[in-house]
Amino acid sequence: MQRRKVTLKLYPNAAQAARLEAWTRLHCELYNAALEERIDAWRRAGKSISYYDQQNVLPQIKADRPEFVKLGSHALQQTLRRLDLAFQSFFRRVKAGQTPGFPRFKSAKRFSGFAYPDPAGWKLMQHGGRGATLRIGSGDTALSIRARGQHRFGGDAKPNDITLTRRNGQWFVSVTLRVPEEACGQRTDDQRRGVDFGVNDWATFDDGQTIANPRWLREELPRLAALQRQRARKKKGSLRFKRLGRRIARLHDRIGNLRRDFVHKETTKMVGQCAVLATEQLAPKNMSRSARGTVDAPGRRVRQKAGLNREILSAAFGMAHPMLAYKAEEAGTRLHLSNTRQLKPSQRCAACWEIAPKTLADRVHVCPHCGHVMQRDQNSALVVLIDANTPGTGVAARPKPLPRQRDKSKSVTRETPTTTAQAV
Known part of the structure; x- marks a missing residue:
């Protein structure tokens, strides 16, 4: 069983978009509160708080804040895992001697979205062609959002988890599929x-x-430069400045x-x-x-x-x-x-x-x-x-330089040599 990811674009109406924004703000609030708790525990008592410590407090949070109940337990746990992963990456960089990059607080506008780590709390229904419907939640608070997109793995592919992201005012859902071996791509020639x-x-x-080479960026550079010049003439932070920023994005x-x-x-x-x-x-x-x-x-x-x-x-x-x-x-x-x-x-x-x-x-x-x-x-x-x-000349079979390379003539190339690689 293979895992593949497909991204679909969501088309929520005004009420659904407002609900998604509100849920994203709540996930951002939980992320920042969990980060603040870890920082305060270390500063005051030198204690490290793990993901499991914070996960066990979720029932009490939902009892005190009923609005978190609608988000689903698994989605809330995934937000805490996201913070835990940020700390794991921070400690890994510290041990490796790299720039640490301590986890930072996030604003609601820059919080990308939230995720459901398993097939609970949501359902994706494909309607043939490129049409689909994503249902999130249950009961009266459930959202049924129109989606557009299609994958190439057929009906045997089963959705496993989803991640909802907001980008430039638009919503997308990335779905991880469990795909049988026979549904994967097959070679047609040798x-x-x-x-x-x-x-x-x-x-x-x-x-x-x-x-x-299609040169996607070069073709759009004149238009991009024109928009950037227009924005440079606007007052920073004004409505027109933000509007042009969205067009550039x-x-x-x-x-x-x-x-x-x-x-x-x-x-x-x-x-x-x-x-x-x-x-x-x-x-x-x-x-x-x-x-x-x-x-x-x-x-x-x-x-x-x-x-x-x-x-x-x-x-x-x-x-x-x-x-x-x-x-x-x-x-x-x-x-x-x-x-x-x-x-x-x-x-x-x-x-x-x-x-x-x-x-x-x-x-x-x-x-x-x-x-x-x-x-x-x-x-x-x-x-x-x-x-x-050629046998014996592959990277895996040749740890030393090629035997034919006797005359090491000085290269005048300006290309930057790459790091060592391994054969796949």
Whole structure:
């Protein structure tokens, strides 16, 4: 039994939206009260309060505050688990020597929503096509909210839990489904493909086929800049300032939805056609670092690097790899992630396996050792495919550098090397 998540958009009427807002405020109040209790207990008595201590007080809270009864015991417990998870993450970061980030109080406007951790207190009814109804609560206080959305797993998928979120004045519900193995995606072909992700073309395959980069953000930049200029001329905090802020947020949401939809569709096609899919492990966080530098050592071409960083992040490489990972497992596809630092796909020749240094401006691979000429991204895709197919050259089987890498010629590439990766 697999677990998959699907998100549906809710269409509450005015009364239902007001009820959802009121319930969200109560969950926010419980979250902040539980956080204050933990802080006061530690300051006054040096005592740590656990999730179970706070969960056991919920019956008394509902007796003193009847409005909490309508929210449901399991939803209230999930809000306390949310706080407990925040503390667990805080202590984990402290032990790791990272920036701790102590849990903070939340305002009602910034509290994203609430969740039901099991199939109690709600019911999702699908009406065929993309129509659905979400029923929350029971009795006279129950809400029946229209929803829009559809999943691909058929009628055998059973809802397990839901999370209601509010974003830019709109409501969404994320449903976790328990899906049988046979209802998951199946592979339709047994190809062996290498793919190189890039900015000029979103993906380039080893046979030369490409997937164009839609450049969602670049297409909307003029409109986004116009809205931001309009807001800059308004008084901060005024009604028009807030109204333009909501329009900007909706535009960012639209860009994100287009990007997510595109990546979902393309990654599904890839794993559905391939028995082996090879690519290199990318680290978008390292690739999109600022070139600003420091006061003592200022960087060069900062604005050009900022534009490149924006395009790298807009291409959503960090979103594509996790999608490929779980979809490949679902379809029975072997996903091979080459170690970029060790293999150097963009610098290595697919014909003779020697290093041919090049800069980002060099879009054609010309090997000085064997004279092999190929489009740069296609050559990289072929290199990772050879790395996946050749016994003994995979990342898991090769903890040391490749034996052919004898002449360590100095690379002049400006690409940032990524961290080590493991094959999936």
